[in-house]
Amino acid sequence: MATTSAGASEIPNARKAAETESDAREIVFSVRNLWKVFGPKADKIPGDSSVAGLNAQELREQTGCTAAVRDVSFDVHKGEVFVVMGLSGSGKSTLVRCLTRLIEPTSGNLEMDGEDVRAMDRGALRELRRRRAAMVFQHFGLLPHRSVVDNVAYGLEIQGVGKAERRVKAGEMVDKVGLAGLEKRRPGQLSGGQQQRVGLARALAVDPEVLLFDEPFSALDPLIRRDMQEEVVRLHREEGRTMVFITHDLAEALRVGDRIALMRDGEIVQLGTPEEIVGSPADDYVRDFVRDVPREQVLTVRRAMRPVEDGESDQGPALSPDTLISDAIEAVARSGGAARVVDDGRCLGIVDHACLLNVVARIDHPQHGEVAA
Numbered sequence: 001m002a003t004t005s006a007g008a009s010e011i012p013n014a015r016k017a018a019e020t021e022s023d024a025r026e027i028v029f030s031v032r033n034l035w036k037v038f039g040p041k042a043d044k045i046p047g048d049s050s051v052a053g054l055n056a057q058e059l060r061e062q063t064g065c066t067a068a069v070r071d072v073s074f075d076v077h078k079g080e081v082f083v084v085m086g087l088s089g090s091g092k093s094t095l096v097r098c099l100t101r102l103i104e105p106t107s108g109n110l111e112m113d114g115e116d117v118r119a120m121d122r123g124a125l126r127e128l129r130r131r132r133a134a135m136v137f138q139h140f141g142l143l144p145h146r147s148v149v150d151n152v153a154y155g156l157e158i159q160g161v162g163k164a165e166r167r168v169k170a171g172e173m174v175d176k177v178g179l180a181g182l183e184k185r186r187p188g189q190l191s192g193g194q195q196q197r198v199g200l201a202r203a204l205a206v207d208p209e210v211l212l213f214d215e216p217f218s219a220l221d222p223l224i225r226r227d228m229q230e231e232v233v234r235l236h237r238e239e240g241r242t243m244v245f246i247t248h249d250l251a252e253a254l255r256v257g258d259r260i261a262l263m264r265d266g267e268i269v270q271l272g273t274p275e276e277i278v279g280s281p282a283d284d285y286v287r288d289f290v291r292d293v294p295r296e297q298v299l300t301v302r303r304a305m306r307p308v309e310d311g312e313s314d315q316g317p318a319l320s321p322d323t324l325i326s327d328a329i330e331a332v333a334r335s336g337g338a339a340r341v342v343d344d345g346r347c348l349g350i351v352d353h354a355c356l357l358n359v360v361a362r363i364d365h366p367q368h369g370e371v372a373a
């Protein structure tokens with residue numbers, strides 16, 4: 001059974017990125033039918049219909065191979081936080097490492113900004129990893145004998161940026177991640193969270209188009225972890241930088257993700273916004289995964305509202321369609337009556353005590369929720 005670490009009351013205001021909105025955005029990474037197979041004659045597996053459909057265990061028994069990534073297709077849109085989530089061994093790290101060919105894909109198409117990543121030569125790949133899609137690892141990879149500011153400047157040094165310029169830039173990044181005053185310390189004199197901030201500042205200093213995070217905060221204690229998640233969300237809001245973020249922690253995925261790809265045995269079992277994953281799980285596996293999530297903190301009134309009846313469209317408090325159920329509960333409780341869901345001056349639906357309770361109690365009435373907007 002899937003276990004998750006989504007704790008009650010752990011999830012603050014959910015993201016409001018609507019799928020339709022992100023679909024219209026520019027595509028940074030485009031991944032189609034990507035496979036990564038480990039084992040003997042790995043390249044034969046994707047095209048062999050007699051084995052490609054086997055489950056993980058059968059494939060291992062019959063061929064000695066592991067399909068860490070199995071026929072995966074998705075786009076990462078410019079400016080989104082794209083989370084890759086799944087239990088240990090589901091293929092998250094392999095998938096994200098394939099994006100910059102730190103692991104060579106076995107087959108499939110892979111483009112960044114329309115460029116074929118699989119066709120890139122060594123020089124282009126180096127450029128890709130250094131400047132275009134920088135990775136922030138769980139183990140920060142800091143240089144122990146260098147100061148904080150010199151660690152942050154390191155990526156710029158590799159790029160051949162002059163000393164004066166890199167000091168200025170590194171200083172700015174140290175401030176940005178909240179480490180001002182600690183510039184001269186060495187990594188050993190910092191807490192785990194502070195070290196992770198140095199790693200983050202180092203990745204930001206090279207100003208990459210995309211930041212790739214591989215379980216960056218899993219070694220941190222919960223409070224510092226929470227701080228770092230907020231830091232990522234803040235940086236993202238301020239800069240709109242595209243981020244791909246691996247985690248096995250559902251609460252973390254819901255907190256930082258605009259969209260989440262949920263992986264199982266190398267496949268993406270569902271790709272959607274936090275609200276879609278929690279509100280419309282694709283199968284029993286996903287349903288089980290999200291079972292303990294406090295729905296009122298992720299779902300919005302879009303899902304709870306019912307059609308407007310005569311005389312209701314101009315009464316009661318007005319809520320935007322992105323209002324979280326938890327906030328709507330407060331509004332309805334305070335007003336004592338139903339609230340209107342209003343977008344652009346138009347009343348889309350009504351939320352009353354009954355529809356809000358239905359969401360919390362996981363009762364799906366077809367007449368409630370998903371009123372055509």
Ligand SMILES: Nc1ncnc2c1ncn2[C@@H]1O[C@H](COP(=O)(O)OP(=O)(O)OP(=O)(O)O)[C@@H](O)[C@H]1O
Nearest residue numbers: 038066068086087088089090091092093094095248
């Ligand atoms: N070099 C390798 N050789 C053989 N099998 C591998 C190799 N690397 C990964 N695997 C297998 O591929 C599958 C996916 O591994 P991967 O590390 O991508 O999962 P993950 O979801 O990132 O796991 P975790 O959360 O534990 O890091 C696992 O079954 C793993 O054992």
